[in-house]
Amino acid sequence: MGISEIxxxxxxxxxxxxxxxxxxxxxxxxxQFLIVRDGSGMxxxxxxxxxxxxxxxxxxxxxxxxxxxxxxxxxxEDKRAPxxxxxxxxxxxxxxxxxxxxxxxxxxxxxxxxxxxxHLWIRSPRQIAILKVRAEIxxxxxxxxxxxxxxxxxxxxxxxxxxxxxxxxxETPYFGDKAFLTQSGQLYVEAxxxxxxxxxxxxxxxxxxxxxTPRHLTEFWMVEPEMAFYTFEDNLKLQEEMVTFTxxxxxxxxxxELEFLKRDLVPLRKVEPPFYRISYTEAVDKLQKAGYNIxxxxxxxxxxxxxxxxxxxxxxxxHRYPAKAKAFYMQPDPExxxxxLCADLMAPEGYGEIxxxxxxxxxxxxxxxxIEEFGLPREAYEWYLDLRKYGAVPHSGFGLGxxxxxxxxxxxxxxxxxxxxxxxxxxxxx
RNA sequence: GCCGCCGUAGCUCAGUUCGGUAGAGCGGCUGGCUGUUAACCAGUCGGUCGUAGGUUCAAGUCCUACCGGCGGCGCCA
Numbered sequence: 001m002g003i004s005e006i007x008x009x010x011x012x013x014x015x016x017x018x019x020x021x022x023x024x025x026x027x028x029x030x031x032q033f034l035i036v037r038d039g040s041g042m043x044x045x046x047x048x049x050x051x052x053x054x055x056x057x058x059x060x061x062x063x064x065x066x067x068x069x070x071x072x073x074x075x076x077e078d079k080r081a082p083x084x085x086x087x088x089x090x091x092x093x094x095x096x097x098x099x100x101x102x103x104x105x106x107x108x109x110x111x112x113x114x115x116x117x118x119h120l121w122i123r124s125p126r127q128i129a130i131l132k133v134r135a136e137i138x139x140x141x142x143x144x145x146x147x148x149x150x151x152x153x154x155x156x157x158x159x160x161x162x163x164x165x166x167x168x169x170x171e172t173p174y175f176g177d178k179a180f181l182t183q184s185g186q187l188y189v190e191a192x193x194x195x196x197x198x199x200x201x202x203x204x205x206x207x208x209x210x211x212x213t214p215r216h217l218t219e220f221w222m223v224e225p226e227m228a229f230y231t232f233e234d235n236l237k238l239q240e241e242m243v244t245f246t247x248x249x250x251x252x253x254x255x256x257e258l259e260f261l262k263r264d265l266v267p268l269r270k271v272e273p274p275f276y277r278i279s280y281t282e283a284v285d286k287l288q289k290a291g292y293n294i295x296x297x298x299x300x301x302x303x304x305x306x307x308x309x310x311x312x313x314x315x316x317x318x319h320r321y322p323a324k325a326k327a328f329y330m331q332p333d334p335e336x337x338x339x340x341l342c343a344d345l346m347a348p349e350g351y352g353e354i355x356x357x358x359x360x361x362x363x364x365x366x367x368x369x370x371i372e373e374f375g376l377p378r379e380a381y382e383w384y385l386d387l388r389k390y391g392a393v394p395h396s397g398f399g400l401g402x403x404x405x406x407x408x409x410x411x412x413x414x415x416x417x418x419x420x421x422x423x424x425x426x427x428x429x430x
Numbered sequence: 431g432c433c434g435c436c437g438u439a440g441c442u443c444a445g446u447u448c449g450g451u452a453g454a455g456c457g458g459c460u461g462g463c464u465g466u467u468a469a470c471c472a473g474u475c476g477g478u479c480g481u482a483g484g485u486u487c488a489a490g491u492c493c494u495a496c497c498g499g500c501g502g503c504g505c506c507a
Contacts, residue, residue: 028463033466101440211506301504399507400507
């Protein structure tokens with residue numbers, strides 16, 4: 001029994017017990033109005049002087065913001081109450097009287113202050129709504145993959161070597177040796193496909209990049225599916241299906257949260273396969289015609305991604321980037337060896353990349369050559385090369401950034417709200 | 431790493447142009463109000479003006495350095 005069920009109208013005129021926290025208290029002499037939160041929702045509880053013992057009424061008068069309480073009463077439908085329902089209180093027990101001067105008031109706060117009080121900020125309705133959507137997105141991704149023949153095989157977080165470059169790795173001591181926090185589970189899921197066919201890993205990844213932007217965290221979560229025998233084309237189709245499934249699931253299960261966030265649902269309802277596709281070369285052409293200063297061969301920057309993303313009302317794949325701008329393990333396009341069979345999925349409405357994916361090199365000789373060309377230490381990749389020695393198959397995969405997906409689906413301005421405790425270049429507390 | 435902006439009460443800010451006794455709203459506290467909606471009304475508590483130097487009769491205000499944060503870029507998911 002929770003507040004969400006009361007708000008669904010299932011418990012009208014019934015007696016209920018709510019265990020929760022006081023969000024605000026207002027009084028009008030003989031009537032006290034409490035807004036109570038229980039994790040499932042918020043509702044107004046009214047305490048009339050004549051309904052409770054005098055001592056109880058005085059207790060209510062002492063209630064501070066964020067005090068924890070247990071309330072018993074009758075559910076009433078009432079237009080005067082926010083949300084249309086309220087609980088007329090018959091009994092109330094104070095579990096803990098919160099200290100006065102709860103730091104977060106109902107008025108606005110600056111971002112620095114809120115970030116330093118993240119452990120309390122997550123209680124606020126907006127943050128609750130966002131994190132509920134986050135949880136739904138994660139569950140949707142897992143459900144989609146689990147229901148489509150994937151086995152979850154999580155990758156290690158402590159790793160001996162870099163996937164792509166050492167400069168952006170967090171280093172940690174490891175029994176007299178060095179270890180690094182993973183930047184991607186991809187190489188390891190490329191190993192487990194030979195055991196399970198279709199796999200995915202889900203976990204935190206770490207980038208020691210000094211990125212100071214509204215779309216970067218130093219610690220973020222990725223879902224990384226990897227599929228044996230999947231071509232580049234199969235990979236894109238899977239991404240379309242997974243993203244569509246996820247958006248539909250959130251629209252279905254977290255409608256209330258999206259509406260609370262004042263998220264326009266129209267663009268989300270348009271998310272259906274097939275997504276748009278544009279090659280990197282076409283994208284550069286478009287950008288140049290729009291006056292952007294970009295040459296073929298350069299990777300797309302934030303303003304470029306935003307521009308492309310705004311051209312389409314559905315997600316768009318930008319595919320076949322120059323080989324030099326991308327990772328060593330990507331399969332060259334058989335029709336043009338200057339580009340690789342990769343695609344980034346750009347979310348619409350100006351949100352950029354949420355997925356990066358590619359077909360992987362499966363030929364041993366070619367992979368050896370690429371490792372050398374990228375100046376990577378071959379000894380660190382011996383195990384990875386083994387995968388091309390014993391039953392190599394064409395295979396593809398992608399990584400979906402959870403926080404960026406949350407940011408897009410909730411239409412947020414900054415990624416710091418998409419994870420309970422964000423880690424950024426300037427903040428590791430709380 | 432680069433460019434720009436900002437640090438004044440617990441919070442959000444005004445005061446800086448042109449140096450002259452530290453301000454408001456919210457929150458807290460005290461009291462009032464029998465339907466409040468960021469409730470309202472009256473009273474009250476609350477300050478090393480980011481830090482350190484400097485200029486000056488006098489610095490929140492002018493100068494220098496440092497620290498912290500925010501916004502944008504680069505890199506990336």
